[in-house]
Amino acid sequence: MNVGHDETALDDPVGTSLTGHHAHLARRVGGASTYLPDVATFATVRADAGPAAWTDLAALLGSGELADMFSCPATPPDHWEPVFSLDGFQMVLPDGVEGGLAEDTADADADVVELGADDVPEMLALVARTSPGPFWPRTRELGTYLGVRRGGELVAMAGERLRPPGWTEISAVCTAPEARGQGHAARLVRALITGIEARGERPFLHVAEANTAAVALYKRLGFVIRKPVTFRGFRTP
Structure with missing residues (x-):
């Protein structure tokens, strides 16, 4: 491919x-x-x-x-x-794919904001509730992180993580349980895609095979599976 x-x-x-x-x-x-x-x-x-x-x-x-x-x-x-x-799976967004999914599922009353150092405690709290993957106090330094605020509260976020030449990984896509089903994840991923493509780069991401809902969402957004991967950890002697 x-x-x-x-x-x-x-x-x-x-x-x-x-x-x-x-x-x-x-x-x-x-x-x-x-x-x-x-x-x-x-x-x-x-x-x-x-x-x-x-x-x-x-x-x-x-x-x-x-x-x-x-x-x-x-x-x-x-x-x-x-x-x-x-x-x-490692998934990529091919050239010429706009990142589908209509906007009409999004919550128009929710504000998309760029997250900074002052937002880290809320970001860590949201990660603790949703378990999107590894996220640490300085992870936001890897790239741009966007969030959705509803009534001032951070209810969803997504950001940029790994940056191989020509590519940017979208990661930490998560939504608080009470805010799911309102299109926040798709809205944030689309916003990140726009920023990544504006730099002349291509978006990619990694997702657990067992997270079938996330795999389905990314496919609807236009991502395709590049290859299966296995995430592994070891204890040093």
Whole structure:
């Protein structure tokens, strides 16, 4: 499938982000890299990493710490304890797709706002209620985050996370239980798509295979599955 942009950067989205747009948020030791604390837990080594790269990653993270390998296919040494494994999809929005879904499901009384440092406590509280995926006190530094406020209260949000060359990942899409079914998630994703495309980049995202409602929403918005992925985490020795 040709989506009109170079897809190779999406094969290691953490690594290509940390050596590119997010280099200022990176920590590195030898052949291993990860994000700064409280920004993201994702770490990476080359897909063909040898023992030295895993030694570098253990030195970078410290003993007994979580190595959140995201979708990195490299396999650590046997003495690294598995912590989690979750099947999912990497999805992309092909060139020429507008990001469908009509506006008429949106709540016209809800305000879409850009979220900043002062909004972090509310963002963390919403994440705690909805569990959209990893989100930390400095995650908003990865890109633009938008929210929906209803009566002043933050009831939905979505933002930009990984930034491989030519691409921006949409992430942290979540809505408070009492505000679901009002089109907030679609409205926020469409707004992010507009901003990403204005930079000449393409949107992509990751979603758990078991989250069938989210997969269906993203397909209605025009996203297509590029490939299956497995999200994995390990404990450093």
